[in-house]
Amino acid sequence: MSTAEADDAGPTVADLGEEGLLAAIAPLLPQATRVLVPSGDDSAVVAAPDGRYCISTDVLVEGEHFRPDWSTGRDVGARAAAQNLADIAAMGARPTALVVSLVLPRATPVAWVQDLARGFADACVGTDAGVVGGDLSVGERVVVAVTVHGDLGGRQPVLRSGARPGDVVVHVGTLGRSAAGLALLQAGLDDRADVWGEAVDAARAGLASECLRIYRAPAPPLAAGPALADAGAGAMLDVSDGLLRDADRIARASGIVVDIADPDDDPDTGQAHDLAALEPIARLLREEAAAARSLARAWVLTGGEDHGLLATLPAAAGRLPEGARVVGAVRARCEGEPAGALIGGRVPDQLGWDHFRA
Ligand SMILES: [Mg+2]
The missing domain is CATH 3.90.650.10 (PurM-like C-terminal domain)
Known part of the structure; x- marks a missing residue:
């Protein structure tokens, strides 16, 4: 089964179109607390109090990184967010913002994408991070591409190269x-x-x-x-x-x-x-x-x-x-x-x- 083949799952993304889909998922997405200009303009503006920011990206591809018969949309959203948030934590920073690009087959149920948005919200609980923007596109299978930003809060970034004998x-x-x-x-x-x-x-x-x-x-x-x-x-x-x-x-x-x-x-x-x-x-x-x-x-x-x-x-x-x-x-x-x-x-x-x- 692919994401696009769920039976009786209600309207599809093709039924709603891009604007309709966005309206259906936007209220479910986690809100970033440090956002100065939220999504809705050509770009969001996020505070970077440290004066520097960490940035990283990670992608999940249907059939490669997840199987829709093994994982719900909510699982996929939580996993996509979590692996990005972890990359920020690994630098010694706190995540501030996520940007999410979705490639979706036309037959993807809207309910699946809403579930995905709930997964992002699950993963961001207890953090300052939220989804501040992204893109929607059509394709043959689901791709969830996430870029994450983080704030070091005055700390030096922790690299992979700083291990010393005796540690x-x-x-x-x-x-x-x-x-x-x-x-x-x-x-x-x-x-x-x-x-x-x-x-x-x-x-x-x-x-x-x-x-x-x-x-x-x-x-x-x-x-x-x-x-x-x-x-x-x-x-x-x-x-x-x-x-x-x-x-x-x-x-x-x-x-x-x-x-x-x-x-x-x-x-x-x-x-x-x-x-x-x-x-x-x-x-x-x-x-x-x-x-x-x-x-x-x-x-x-x-x-x-x-x-x-x-x-x-x-x-x-x-x-x-x-x-x-x-x-x-x-x-x-x-x-x-x-x-x-x-x-x-x-x-x-x-x-x-x-x-x-x-
Ligand atoms: Mg990593």
Whole structure:
């Protein structure tokens, strides 16, 4: 099923036309609090009190990044917003404004697009950010292209290149849950159908639903970005392509080695918590115990799109910001050693997600 093929879903975007569609979604979109001239003119005007602004963009393509039979419009809107908002948080900034361009097939139900707008509003709750403009166009499949702006509030931007030997590596947010949710959907285990049955206890069904929810609409810890910056973060990014791959990006940009603690070596690390939680979810895929553990391990170490924040902090930084847990350490390269991420002191077999390889 494509977005355009929903039956009995009411009027389509072709029925309403561009002006009508805009009128149908505008009241549902989140409002930015720092907007000086709202949408309605040729361009919006947004305050940038810091004198600089962060800007980033990200796109979701139907069939590539989401499937309409797995995600509602509301999920897609929340995910498109969340992955952009996370990029601003990862600089140590607060998001201020989103600009959204939509490509829609003519047969897309208006209700789906309204749902998408509600998803944007969900993701912006608790922030100053809102949708201040965008564009509507027609095409063969849905494309949601978002540009996000953010304000540093006087902080120095936290780059990927500022990790130093002796730093601790911390993570805020969940790991591997989006990947677990995707695996459940790929196995036909969608919690919107009654698939768990009596064989699955409530705790496992609840966690499986959480994984599906995070896959559909991740909830990045946005407030942790500025908090980590204030705590002295030297390097930071949001984990979009997997813990190891994104740790490797920090390592290469900084010219150092990031050694991620192996959850199998040290069951007390933070990752082990996620690993232990995800093993029962892997068992739902009818995996034997050993295979389930290795699947859960792959989700935690290489699964992307939870959009938690990964940062390096000086070891002397003192108390960690709320929700932060230590997942590794930064050390200098040995002679001839390349910069990169290690897992438990070893070179990983696989880093994580690559958009062009898949
Ligand atoms: Mg990012």
